Amino acid sequence: MAYTMTPTPAGPVGSHYCVCKVELSICGQNLLDRDVTSKSDPFCVLFMEVNGKWVELDRTETAVNNLNPAFAKKFIIDYHFEEVQKLKFALFDQDKSSTQLYEHDFLGEFSCTLGMIVSSKKITRALLLGNGKPAGKGMITIAAQELSDNRVITLSMAGRKLDKKDLFGKSDPFLEFYKPGDDGKWMLVHRTEVIKYTLDPVWKPFTVPLVSLCDGDVEKLIKVTCYDYDSDGGHDFIGEFQTSVARLCEAQDASPLELECINPKKQKKKKNYKNSGIIIVKSCKITRDFSFLDYILGGCQLMFTVGIDFTASNGNPQEPSSLHYINPLGTNEYLSAIWAVGQIIQDYDSDKMFPALGFGAQLPPDWKVSHEFAINFNPRNPFCSGVEGIVQAYSACLPHIRFYGPTNFSPIINHVARFAAQATQQETASQYFILLIITDGVISDMDETRHAVVQASKLPMSIIIVGVGNADFAAMEFLDGDSRVLHSYTGEEAVRDIVQFVPFRNFRNVPKETLAKAVLAELPQQVVQYFKHQNLPPINSEPA
Numbered sequence: 184m185a186y187t188m189t190p191t192p193a194g195p196v197g198s199h200y201c202v203c204k205v206e207l208s209i210c211g212q213n214l215l216d217r218d219v220t221s222k223s224d225p226f227c228v229l230f231m232e233v234n235g236k237w238v239e240l241d242r243t244e245t246a247v248n249n250l251n252p253a254f255a256k257k258f259i260i261d262y263h264f265e266e267v268q269k270l271k272f273a274l275f276d277q278d279k280s281s282t283q284l285y286e287h288d289f290l291g292e293f294s295c296t297l298g299m300i301v302s303s304k305k306i307t308r309a310l311l312l313g314n315g316k317p318a319g320k321g322m323i324t325i326a327a328q329e330l331s332d333n334r335v336i337t338l339s340m341a342g343r344k345l346d347k348k349d350l351f352g353k354s355d356p357f358l359e360f361y362k363p364g365d366d367g368k369w370m371l372v373h374r375t376e377v378i379k380y381t382l383d384p385v386w387k388p389f390t391v392p393l394v395s396l397c398d399g400d401v402e403k404l405i406k407v408t409c410y411d412y413d414s415d416g417g418h419d420f421i422g423e424f425q426t427s428v429a430r431l432c433e434a435q436d437a438s439p440l441e442l443e444c445i446n447p448k449k450q451k452k453k454k455n456y457k458n459s460g461i462i463i464v465k466s467c468k469i470t471r472d473f474s475f476l477d478y479i480l481g482g483c484q485l486m487f488t489v490g491i492d493f494t495a496s497n498g499n500p501q502e503p504s505s506l507h508y509i510n511p512l513g514t515n516e517y518l519s520a521i522w523a524v525g526q527i528i529q530d531y532d533s534d535k536m537f538p539a540l541g542f543g544a545q546l547p548p549d550w551k552v553s554h555e556f557a558i559n560f561n562p563r564n565p566f567c568s569g570v571e572g573i574v575q576a577y578s579a580c581l582p583h584i585r586f587y588g589p590t591n592f593s594p595i596i597n598h599v600a601r602f603a604a605q606a607t608q609q610e611t612a613s614q615y616f617i618l619l620i621i622t623d624g625v626i627s628d629m630d631e632t633r634h635a636v637v638q639a640s641k642l643p644m645s646i647i648i649v650g651v652g653n654a655d656f657a658a659m660e661f662l663d664g665d666s667r668v669l670h671s672y673t674g675e676e677a678v679r680d681i682v683q684f685v686p687f688r689n690f691r692n693v694p695k696e697t698l699a700k701a702v703l704a705e706l707p708q709q710v711v712q713y714f715k716h717q718n719l720p721p722i723n724s725e726p727a
Contacts, residue, residue: 203476204330205301207258209243211274213320214250214310217288222248223276225290227323229258232269245277259330260297262476265703266696267526268297272323274310291318293325298530301327304480329480334393335472336428338464340375341385345444345460348411348419355412356384356421358462362397362405369406372396377412382460393428393469401428401469407462409444422446422459434464473721475707478714481721483612485531485710486602489521489573490595491558492622494543494588497652500581506623506652507581516651516687518574520621523698524647525570528617536566539573540595545585552587555594589627592620596635596646603642612719615710616644623652626659630672636662637671640678645709647702648684659684679712680705 209227217223226245230237240260246252260268271294275287291310300306310321340358348354357377364370373391378384397403406425410418422444434440443458450456471477498505509515514522529535542554557565559576560583567573599618606614626632636646648663650656662669663684669677683705690698714720 203262203474205260205262205297205476206328206330207260207300208254208326208328209258209272210251210253210324210326211290211310212251212307212322212324214252214274215276215290215319215321216250217276217278217290222250223288223290224248224278225250225252225274226277227254228273228275228284229260230271230273231260232271237271262297262301262329264298264475264707265527265700267699270295270297270300272325274321274323289313291321291323293323296530298527300325301476301479302484302531302533304482327480329474329476331474332392332394332399333471333474333477334399334469335390336393336396336431337388337390337466337468337470338431339386339388339466341383341439341463341465342409342444343383343441343461343463345382345384345409346411346421346446347382348421353380353382354419354421355379356381356409357412357418358386359408359410360391360396360405361408362395362403372405388466392472397428401432403427407442409460409462420446424462428467428469431464431467432469434467436466439466440464471720471724471726473711473715473724475711477721477724478612478615478710479531481612481723483710483714483721484533484614485528486606486614486616487525487528487532487537488595488599488616488618489525489537489539490592490618490620491517491539491541491577492543492590492620492624493541493584493586494590494624495586496588496590496654497586497623499586507586509578509581517621518577519695520619520649520651520687520698521573521577522570523695524619524649524702525573527699527703529570535569537569537573538565539567539576540565540598541580541584542592542595543586543588543590545587547583550585554591555598590622590624591628591631592622592626593628593631593635595620596632596639600635600639600642600644603639603644606643607717610719612714612721614643615713616642617647617706618644619647619649621649621651622659623650624654629658632662633669634671634673634675636669636682637675637677640669640681643710643713645681645683645706647706648682649698649702650684650686650688653688656684656686659686679709679716681709 214225224245224247226243228242229240231240241258243254243256273292274290276290277287279286293308305326307324310318310323312318345356355377358375360373361369362372372395375386393399404425408423409421412418424442442462444460444462446459497507500507539558541556541558546553558580567576599616603616648659662682685701
């Protein structure tokens with residue numbers, strides 16, 4: 184076994200697209216017994232593949248005399264959706280106090296991607312020896328949990344009879360919220376807007392992460408201070424009070440919570456001082472701000488479909504100048520794009536059966552042009568098994584079709600949209616559809632495509648377009664609504680941006696992983712945006 188040893192756990196591996204941190208809990212069952220007089224003393228080591236080598240990230244504690252250990256030490260990893268993060272879990276029987284793994288007896292290992300783990304939430308698999316044979320009856324169970332407090336607090340605040348601070352006219356009040364910092368000093372968390380010329384302000388409701396306001400501890404004391412705004416920055420202090428989020432949550436829409444705003448200096452000076460006004464908590468709600476990983480861990484499946492351009496402008500696939508020509512290495516730009524995107528997304532679909540469709544070709548036996556055909560020539564069952572299945576079907580269909588035209592996108596977009604529309608009837612965050620279109624050129628049915636994209640923006644669906652070859656892709660940039668909102672020919676606006684376009688030529692001379700990062704970077708936020716817009720929580724979510 185060739186392992187690379189790093190004495191200390193490696194830092195976060197991956198790009199700046201990190202979604203969040205994931206905690207992995209490890210249990211072993213029926214491990215091999217390597218000790219003569221007692222049972223094995225297992226520990227688990229986590230490796231990640233970095234540049235083709237296994238690098239140790241961390242290891243658990245040792246469970247003494249235990250063939251069915253549940254390790255207390257958790258593995259914490261940065262999760263990157265748009266990367267294939269290969270992990271290896273290796274179990275050893277501790278024999279000596281050495282940190283060198285070859286000093287310990289090997290009990291078996293299991294390799295997978297982090298995507299496989301989070302898409303299942305919990306997996307149990309057989310442990311294998313170095314020769315690929317089972318390690319006895321040994322099994323490993325890995326459970327994933329997102330490490331983040333996703334609760335947010337929404338407060339609706341008002342004031343009544345606040346002290347008048349301006350000589351001419353009334354005060355211009357605003358509130359500041361503080362929590363205790365590590366150094367014992369109060370740390371500013373949030374400042375409301377200024378309400379001009381009033382002693383009875385009503386501030387706009389605002390939302391902040393619960394971690395920001397009170398470190399996630401609803402019993403922790405927080406301080407609320409009220410000031411009268413002055414344009415020169417010398418704001419006048421009106422009063423303050425201390426409370427906790429638990430206390431603020433007593434406020435309900437029907438029965439607001441009233442808290443006295445106190446000026447300690449005035450309180451000391453005046454015997455009959457009551458307060459400097461009342462701060463009213465009109466409502467306080469704690470909810471969860473769900474992340475992409477919450478939806479995946481909740482059981483949401485990513486449904487992947489490929490659409491391939493077989494128009495004549497691609498060139499004769501038998502000739503090396505053709506974009507569909509499969510070179511001696513067994514690849515071309517179409518296949519590279521399918522692999523780059525497919526190998527990431529396949530981890531998030533439990534059955535790994537993917538429809539693969541073609542457009543712009545004449546089909547046997549009558550050579551009619553089709554803009555929506557199954558590349559395995561089985562319209563009732565266009566599914567291919569895994570990314571390998573798509574690649575095989577693609578290679579097999581090339582000799583049997585005639586490249587033709589025009590380049591129509593709308594039939595394939597509408598095809599996937601029909602399935603996405605069916606999924607909305609479940610009214611749960613269970614499925615999200617991803618259409619990868621790979622094309623060499625200019626869209627012929629631009630009006631129909633724009634209309635199809637605008638309609639699809641209302642559905643659990645995203646479209647990734649990879650442009651191959653050296654054509655002018657200005658129209659594709661137009662569909663990718665990063666800079667402006669896409670409109671249908673009827674004038675209807677897209678509800679959200681669902682198209683991500685990248686030209687393959689920008690990625691010819693860089694590592695293949697770079698293409699996947701570019702095309703999938705926006706997908707997690709598109710998934711979250713859709714389900715939030717529909718008020719759909721993850722399937723197995725806990726209340727806040």
